[in-house]
Amino acid sequence: MTSLTFYGGVKDIGGNKFLVEDRGTKIFMDFGMSFSAENQYFSEYLKARGSNSLIDMMELGLLPKIKGLYRRDYAKHMGFGGDEETEINAVLLTHAHVDHCAYIRYLRPDITIYCSEESKLIMQSFDDTGNGEQYLELTEKFGFHKSEKGSTKDLMVKDSGVKTPRKIQVFESNKKFNIDSIEVTPLPVDHSISGVHGFILATSEGMLANTADIRFHGRRTQDTEKFVEKCAESSLDLLLCEGTRINKTQSPTESDVENKVTEIVNDTEKLVICGYPTRDLDRLQSFYLAAKATGRDLAIEPRQAYLLQLFNSSSKLKGLYPSPTDKHIKIYIPKGEWGLIDKDISVYTRKLLDEDYKVWAREFLDYENKIDYRDVSAKQSQFMLSLSDFKLQELIDIKPNEGSSYIRSLTEPFDLEMEFKQKRIENWFTRFGLITSEKKWHQVHVSGHGDGNQIKIVIENSNSKKLIPIHTEPKNEVYHKKWHTNVQSVNPQDSVKL
Ligand SMILES: [Zn+2]
Numbered sequence: 354m355t356s357l358t359f360y361g362g363v364k365d366i367g368g369n370k371f372l373v374e375d376r377g378t379k380i381f382m383d384f385g386m387s388f389s390a391e392n393q394y395f396s397e398y399l400k401a402r403g404s405n406s407l408i409d410m411m412e413l414g415l416l417p418k419i420k421g422l423y424r425r426d427y428a429k430h431m432g433f434g435g436d437e438e439t440e441i442n443a444v445l446l447t448h449a450h451v452d453h454c455a456y457i458r459y460l461r462p463d464i465t466i467y468c469s470e471e472s473k474l475i476m477q478s479f480d481d482t483g484n485g486e487q488y489l490e491l492t493e494k495f496g497f498h499k500s501e502k503g504s505t506k507d508l509m510v511k512d513s514g515v516k517t518p519r520k521i522q523v524f525e526s527n528k529k530f531n532i533d534s535i536e537v538t539p540l541p542v543d544h545s546i547s548g549v550h551g552f553i554l555a556t557s558e559g560m561l562a563n564t565a566d567i568r569f570h571g572r573r574t575q576d577t578e579k580f581v582e583k584c585a586e587s588s589l590d591l592l593l594c595e596g597t598r599i600n601k602t603q604s605p606t607e608s609d610v611e612n613k614v615t616e617i618v619n620d621t622e623k624l625v626i627c628g629y630p631t632r633d634l635d636r637l638q639s640f641y642l643a644a645k646a647t648g649r650d651l652a653i654e655p656r657q658a659y660l661l662q663l664f665n666s667s668s669k670l671k672g673l674y675p676s677p678t679d680k681h682i683k684i685y686i687p688k689g690e691w692g693l694i695d696k697d698i699s700v701y702t703r704k705l706l707d708e709d710y711k712v713w714a715r716e717f718l719d720y721e722n723k724i725d726y727r728d729v730s731a732k733q734s735q736f737m738l739s740l741s742d743f744k745l746q747e748l749i750d751i752k753p754n755e756g757s758s759y760i761r762s763l764t765e766p767f768d769l770e771m772e773f774k775q776k777r778i779e780n781w782f783t784r785f786g787l788i789t790s791e792k793k794w795h796q797v798h799v800s801g802h803g804d805g806n807q808i809k810i811v812i813e814n815s816n817s818k819k820l821i822p823i824h825t826e827p828k829n830e831v832y833h834k835k836w837h838t839n840v841q842s843v844n845p846q847d848s849v850k851l
Pocket residue numbers: 366367450452453566824
C-alpha cells in the first residue's frame with residue numbers, strides 16, 4: 354500500500370510536510386513552517402517556549418505528533434519519548450525557503466535530508482549567519498553535567514555544547530536514487546531561490562510527482578519545461594501541484610526586472626538604493642547585471658557576500674553567481690556594536706574592530722573591496738547599494754543626495770500586518786528624501802510562482818491521472834478543477850491512498 358498524509362501545505366500557502374508511506378518506507382517531502390498557522394498563535398514576543406517547544410507546537414497543530422521524529426534531547430526533556438528508534442527514513446527537500454525547510458531544525462540528526470547542493474549551502478548560511486537555526490548541525494540541549502568534583506549534588510543545568518552533524522545527502526539534478534522501496538528523480542525547476550527541485554517518485558502502487566514551487570518566468574524556464582516533459586513521460590498517477598498565484602493571469606519576467614532596474618539606474622543621477630531578498634541570487638544577478646550595464650558597482654551587505662562566498666567555494670557551483678571579490682561588487686560594512694568602523698584604528702586597535710563584528714563577518718574587513726557609509730556618501734553616483742529593511746539606519750550616515758532613488762524588489766504587502774510594516778519603511782525613505790508624496794519608490798518585483806496560464810500548462814502537459822492542489826488558498830482550488838477532470842481536494846491531516 355502507498356499513502357500520502359498531508360501534515361501541512363494544503364489549503365494553505367506553504368508549511369509543506371507530506372508523508373509518503375510505501376511498504377514500510379516513510380519519507381517526508383519538505384518539513385516547512387506555515388506562516389499563516391504560526392501567525393495565528395505566535396508573534397515576535399509570543400513564541401513556543403524553548404523548554405517545551407515540541408509540545409507547544411504539537412498542541413497548536415504546527416508539528417505532527419509522531420514519535421521518533423524529533424531530536425532526542427528535546428523529545429526526552431519534553432516528555433515525548435526519545436528512546437525509540439525512528440520509523441522515518443528521510444526528508445526530501447524541494448528547496449531552502451522557510452515554508453519548506455524551517456522545521457528541519459526539530460528533526461533527529463540521523464534522519465537523512467536529501468537536498469540539492471544549493472539548498473545545503475543556503476541552509477549553511479542560515480546556520481552560520483542567522484539566529485541559531487541548526488539546520489546542518491545540532492547543539493545538544495538540556496543535558497545535565499557533573500561539576501568538576503563529580504558529585505551529583507553539583508549537577509549543572511548547562512548546555513553541553515556537543516555538536517552533532519545532521520546526515521545530509523546531496524543529490525544530483527536528474528539523477529535517480531533510491532530510498533528503500535521508493536525511487537526518486539529530482540528535477541530542477543524555476544523558482545525564486547537557487548537549487549529548487551520537483552520530484553517524481555516511483556512507488557510500489559504507482560507514480561507521483563510534486564511540482565515544488567514553480568514558474569516559467571524566471572531565469573530557468575527550460576528547467577520547468579523539462580520537468581513537465583518528464584512528468585508526461587512518467588505516466589503519473591498523481592500530481593501534487595502548487596497554485597499560489599493560480600488566480601492571476603500575468604507575470605513579468607526576471608529579465609524585465611533587470612531591464613527596468615537598468616532603466617531606473619540610468620535615469621538616476623545620484624545614489625541608487627535597492628531592497629531585494631538576500632537569498633534570491635537570481636535577483637542579485639539582475640541587480641548585478643544592471644550595475645555592470647550602467648557602469649556602477651553593486652554594494653552588498655556581508656550576509657549576502659557570505660552566501661556568494663559559499664557558492665563560489667563549491668566546485669559544482671563556482672562561477673554561477675558573481676564572486677564577492679568581483680570588480681563590480683563592493684562589500685558594504687555597516688556599523689558594528691561599537692561603531693568602530695570610522696574610528697581611529699591606532700586608538701581602537703584592529704583586534705577591537707574585529708570584535709565589533711560577528712565571527713563569520715570578520716573576514717570581509719580584510720577585503721580590498723570593502724566600503725562603508727563614507728565611501729557611498731562621497732561617491733553617490735558610483736553605487737547601487739543593496740540595503741535590507743533591517744539596516745535602514747545606515748541612511749542616517751549615508752545622507753542620500755537629492756536625485757537619489759530607491760528600488761524595492763520584494764513582495765508587496767498582502768495583509769494588514771505587512772502593510773503596517775511597509776508604512777514604517779516608507780517613513781524612512783520619506784525622511785531621507787528618496788520618496789515624496791508625489792514620487793513613490795520604484796516597485797520592481799516578479800513572483801517566484803507561476804500565474805494561472807503557467808500552472809495550466811503544468812497541469813495539462815503533465816498528463817497525470819489525478820491531481821491534488823497544494824500550496825494554495827482554498828478558494829483557488831477551483832482553478833485546478835477547471836483544468837483537470839480528476840482533482841481531489843484534501844485537508845490538513847488527511848491521508849490519501851495512491
Ligand atoms: Zn513555498
